[in-house]
Structures are given as structure tokens and as C-alpha cells.
Amino acid sequence: METIQKIAVIGAGTMGPGIAQALATGGYVVSIWDPVAEARERGKSRLSDGVETFVRNGTLDQEQAEKIKQRVTFAASLEESVAQAGMIIEAIVENVEIKKTFYRELSKQIDKNVIVASNTSALNIFEIVPEEMLPQQLIMHWYGPAQLVPLVEVIKSEQAPQAYADAAMEVLRRCGKAPVLMKKFIQGYIVNRLQQCLNREVFYLLDNDICTAADIDYAAKISFIPRAMVLGFCIHARDPINAWATSSTPEAFKKVNALVRAKCPDVIINNTCVGGRRFDEEKNVMLPNLLYSLEAEPEVGSVDITCYSMIRNMKDRKEPLKSPREAFKWNYNYMCTQNDAVRTTKLMQEKGIKPEFEVFGINDLKYVDTMMKENSISAPYWFQMLFGGSGIYPCAEVMMTVTKLLPAESLFSVIGVGACQSAMIALAIALGHHVRVGLEDNLFYGPHDLAKSNAQFVERVVRIAKELGRPIATPAQAREMMGLGAPRSYTY
Known part of the structure; x- marks a missing residue:
């Protein structure tokens, strides 16, 4: 498959700008689109704020920051955003009907060899997208803030080739991320399920009067939770x-x-x-x-x-x-x-x-x-x-x-x-x-x-x-x- 150079990010809300910043930091050309004009304007501000935060913290100099921002554009239409993109990352609202409508429209706009990855937090996207898109569909679950947290959980559909998953992993590594390729979809992925286990044990300790909440908080802060x-x-x-x-x-x-x-x-x-x-x-x-x-x-x-x-x-x-x-x-x-x-x-x-x-x-x-x-x-x-x-x-x-x-x-x-x-x-x-x-x-x-x-x-x-x-x-x-x-x- 061809080397990915341009990536489209769909959704300029909570996660989209951070994902775009991470991708642009990795050297990719990024096009963001959101159907709401106000969301696109807010997304521009969030992207700029995210990059400038790295400058203030000394992680980037001003020249590097400007190059990152120049790699990101905000498209006026879905068609413009996905044109010539080798990968599309969907980060729209967690609503089944809205996602179904989006993917029906997306299927008309792209070729079959374009990798499509959903950032869904809880939905099984493989049950939502049109059947004909399954051979190109992945899940790429980022954690917020996307430009800061290294972990990204990746899952491919059963119909998608391993080469697509490998390409997604390479994109993420180039952006400085630490991706994990899961064998199949499960709600909560890896980390959220581990976090639920932690929550359960916290309640067990409290309910059985084994220690106080202050003890748990102190022990966690000075050990595995920074x-x-x-x-x-x-x-x-x-x-x-x-x-x-x-x-x-x-x-x-x-x-x-x-x-x-x-x-x-x-x-x-x-x-x-x-x-x-x-x-x-x-x-x-x-x-x-x-x-x-x-x-x-x-x-x-x-x-x-x-x-x-x-x-x-x-x-x-x-x-x-x-x-x-x-x-x-x-x-x-x-x-x-x-x-x-x-x-x-x-x-x-x-x-x-x-x-x-x-x-x-x-x-x-x-x-x-x-x-x-x-x-x-x-x-x-x-x-x-x-x-x-x-x-x-x-x-x-x-x-x-x-x-x-x-x-x-x-x-x-x-x-x-x-x-x-x-x-x-x-x-x-x-x-x-x-x-x-x-x-x-x-x-x-x-x-x-x-x-x-x-x-x-x-x-x-x-x-x-x-x-x-x-x-x-x-x-x-x-x-x-x-x-x-x-x-x-x-x-x-």
C-alpha cells in the first residue's frame, strides 16, 4: 500500500484538535472537518492553544510550533477534507444514528483502499458502519488530551487486512505515541477496564472497613498513580x-x-x-x-x-x-x-x-x-x-x-x-x-x-x-x- 501523507480528522470537538496536533507533530498533513462552523472555529483555537502550551513548557520552540500549525487546515466540506487522504480518523459525537449517517455519506466520498479509523469510546463501530466498509475499518482509541497521552488502542475489523493495522501502528509511532494492537473489540478496551477493576477494589476496601479513603488516596498518590x-x-x-x-x-x-x-x-x-x-x-x-x-x-x-x-x-x-x-x-x-x-x-x-x-x-x-x-x-x-x-x-x-x-x-x-x-x-x-x-x-x-x-x-x-x-x-x-x-x- 502507498505511504500515508495526508490524514483527515472528522470532528473538531473534544478530541479532534488534539489528534490533529499529534498527527501534525509527526509530520503528517492534516485536514479537519466538522459540520458545525462554530465547532471548526473553536477547533482552530484549541489547536493553537495546544501547540502554544508546548512552547510555554519548552517542549517546542516557536519555529517548530508554526510548522505544526501550518500542517493543519480546516476544511469547509467533508469532500474537501477527505480528498487525497490515505487515512481518515472519525472523532464525531458518540451517537449511533449520527455515526450511521456519517459513514453512509463517507462511503460515497472515498476509495476502498483508504484506511478509516474510529475514535469511538464505547460503541462497537464494526456493527455500525456499512458492511461494504468493513474491509477498511479500524478502531483507533485515543485518550485525552490526545496530544499528551501516549497510549492509543488499535483494533481492526475481521475483514480488514493486517497491513492496515500495521500502517495505523506505524502512523502512531511516528507521532510519538505508544499504540497497542488488540485482537478484537471489547467495551472499555484495555485501560478503562483496568480502571474499573481498580474502582471495584477501592469500594471493597472501604465497604469492608479495611482502611480509610484517605489511606487509599495517599497510597495511590505515592505509588502507581502520579x-x-x-x-x-x-x-x-x-x-x-x-x-x-x-x-x-x-x-x-x-x-x-x-x-x-x-x-x-x-x-x-x-x-x-x-x-x-x-x-x-x-x-x-x-x-x-x-x-x-x-x-x-x-x-x-x-x-x-x-x-x-x-x-x-x-x-x-x-x-x-x-x-x-x-x-x-x-x-x-x-x-x-x-x-x-x-x-x-x-x-x-x-x-x-x-x-x-x-x-x-x-x-x-x-x-x-x-x-x-x-x-x-x-x-x-x-x-x-x-x-x-x-x-x-x-x-x-x-x-x-x-x-x-x-x-x-x-x-x-x-x-x-x-x-x-x-x-x-x-x-x-x-x-x-x-x-x-x-x-x-x-x-x-x-x-x-x-x-x-x-x-x-x-x-x-x-x-x-x-x-x-x-x-x-x-x-x-x-x-x-x-x-x-x-x-x-x-x-x-
Whole structure:
């Protein structure tokens, strides 16, 4: 077979730009195509950010970086992308019907001697592609971030010649990867199945009271796992004078983001509270929009799409606590109009920040329709709904009703406030949703039992998820689900 010189990467979402960067680093000409123009533009930015990260870390010099970027082009059509390509890597959304439609169209565009490899994470692609394409079909399963993680698991269809698998392995080795050729397809491949074994043994140790979670974490960190990974952090930077209030300076968010990234290289960084405005009753004025965290450029930013008012009696803070003060009554009035929401999400889109919509009432969902019409948001949509406290009434009927009102391609996460937290997160997990927990939402682990740390809440979620057969996502899997690219770098 002919030497491969050009490779087409289909899909400019979570994995595509990183795969393209790795291939271009290996000297290949790469053409990326995505049917969504916005995704292509985001892909360009992610590719550039990924290459420049290597420059900042001293892995590449600027001349090498420019050559890598010049080898990658973004095509306007599938036909343009696959023209003269010796290999095609499919990295589109994990949806059977969408993949079937894509492969039917692809089969009309390419010759029978072109190698086609799917980056599918969980689907048996050999049962999805048209039968006539099986002699040229492989699986090439990359791990995110694709430009960083060496391992790629390769599988060929029974009908494909061994020469195609050998050619794929050679491509990957030329790109500095460490490929493994598997004999046949199995869900989870190699590493994900090993990871599930590890998860099972962790639960066995905890359930049988053999050691503590802290013991397991410490033993893992200093032995076979160089770093611990979690799904994502929702970060509140605090005002140094009034510790109960969110900071109004971008520098505070930048500092916290950098500190978190230094400890957790893969975790998703989510900064809080942008978009709305507060009303100062004493001065009778509307304060400016809360947009401070946008300058810190988090990967995800929360937009509280609601209007509410509350009065809280704040107890006194005495030394040695920081920021001691007398007791006072706090009048908090917040509003986020539809214009505020549209303006904020457009700003976030310009900065490549994914909006996370915090919903406090069912009526707040009307904001989303407006934002979709204004093209200020794109799928997949990320919603977190507040149950209890100043949010939605916490009961099963309301949760099931709310989920029916969400737009298609939505990810839905539940926040349980106060005493209803355990019941709401258990219900959410059972219904197939995601959850958020932490000391911001609930100070008590149980009745009259103050929580010692956020870790207690996370450990409880993991136990519930295990009992209900819901695996916990890794940061890479979460990035793929949310349509995020490689982890952003933060310095301060």
C-alpha cells in the first residue's frame, strides 16, 4: 500500500484538535472537518492553544510550533477534507444514528483502499458502519488530551487486512505515541477496564472497613498513580475583607485557577457567578453586571439565570476567624434579565468559555429559548438546577417534569441544598443525571453532624453511584461529554 501523507480528522470537538496536533507533530498533513462552523472555529483555537502550551513548557520552540500549525487546515466540506487522504480518523459525537449517517455519506466520498479509523469510546463501530466498509475499518482509541497521552488502542475489523493495522501502528509511532494492537473489540478496551477493576477494589476496601479513603488516596498518590483526578471544580473566589461575599477582582479568580491547575492538571475549571446584577437597597441603585471571573478565562462559567430576593441574618464573626465583624442583616437582591443572559453568553462564547446555567425555577428555562435564537449558546447545553433553599421545590415529580422541559442535547446536573441534599442527589443518580455537592450547598453531612470537608460529600456520591450502577466519569470523559477541549493552562 502507498505511504500515508495526508490524514483527515472528522470532528473538531473534544478530541479532534488534539489528534490533529499529534498527527501534525509527526509530520503528517492534516485536514479537519466538522459540520458545525462554530465547532471548526473553536477547533482552530484549541489547536493553537495546544501547540502554544508546548512552547510555554519548552517542549517546542516557536519555529517548530508554526510548522505544526501550518500542517493543519480546516476544511469547509467533508469532500474537501477527505480528498487525497490515505487515512481518515472519525472523532464525531458518540451517537449511533449520527455515526450511521456519517459513514453512509463517507462511503460515497472515498476509495476502498483508504484506511478509516474510529475514535469511538464505547460503541462497537464494526456493527455500525456499512458492511461494504468493513474491509477498511479500524478502531483507533485515543485518550485525552490526545496530544499528551501516549497510549492509543488499535483494533481492526475481521475483514480488514493486517497491513492496515500495521500502517495505523506505524502512523502512531511516528507521532510519538505508544499504540497497542488488540485482537478484537471489547467495551472499555484495555485501560478503562483496568480502571474499573481498580474502582471495584477501592469500594471493597472501604465497604469492608479495611482502611480509610484517605489511606487509599495517599497510597495511590505515592505509588502507581502520579496524580489524582476528579471531574471538575466549581470555584468561588472570596472577597478578602468580606469572606461571605464573592470577590469582585479578576486577579482573585486567576490566582485560584492557577493554584488548582498546578495540583490537578486535567480537572475542569468552572468559575462562578457571572451575568446578573445586584440591587443595592441602601443606595437605591442597580450595580454593574457580575462579570469579574470572565477575565480569568475559566473553561466553564456559571450564569445564574434567575431573579430572586432574600434576607439573611448573618451572625457575628469573632477572632481568630478572618474578617471579624458584628452580626448584621443581609438583604440580597439579584436579577439576570434575558438581555443580561444573552449579552453574557455572547461574551463567554468569544472567550471560548462554556456557559453553565444555574436554574432556580422552572420559569427560568424560558431564557434558554431566547439564547438559542440569538445563537449565543451551542450544544451540548449544561444545566445545573437548584433544589431546596431558594431554588426549585425538592420532590421527585418536579425533577422529572423539569427534565422534560430541557432542550435536546442537554446535560443535566442536580444541586441539593441543605437537608434535602442526600435525597435529591440519590434521586438524580437513579434517574441518570449528574450531581454537584460541596460545602457551598450544605454544611451538614447528617443531622447535627457538621461536614469535615468537601471530600465527604464526594465519597458519598461515589458510593451511591456504585450501588446504582453509575460509573464516575474521568476528567477526559467529562470533557468529551461537555464538548470541551484540552485543559487550559493558568499562570499567576
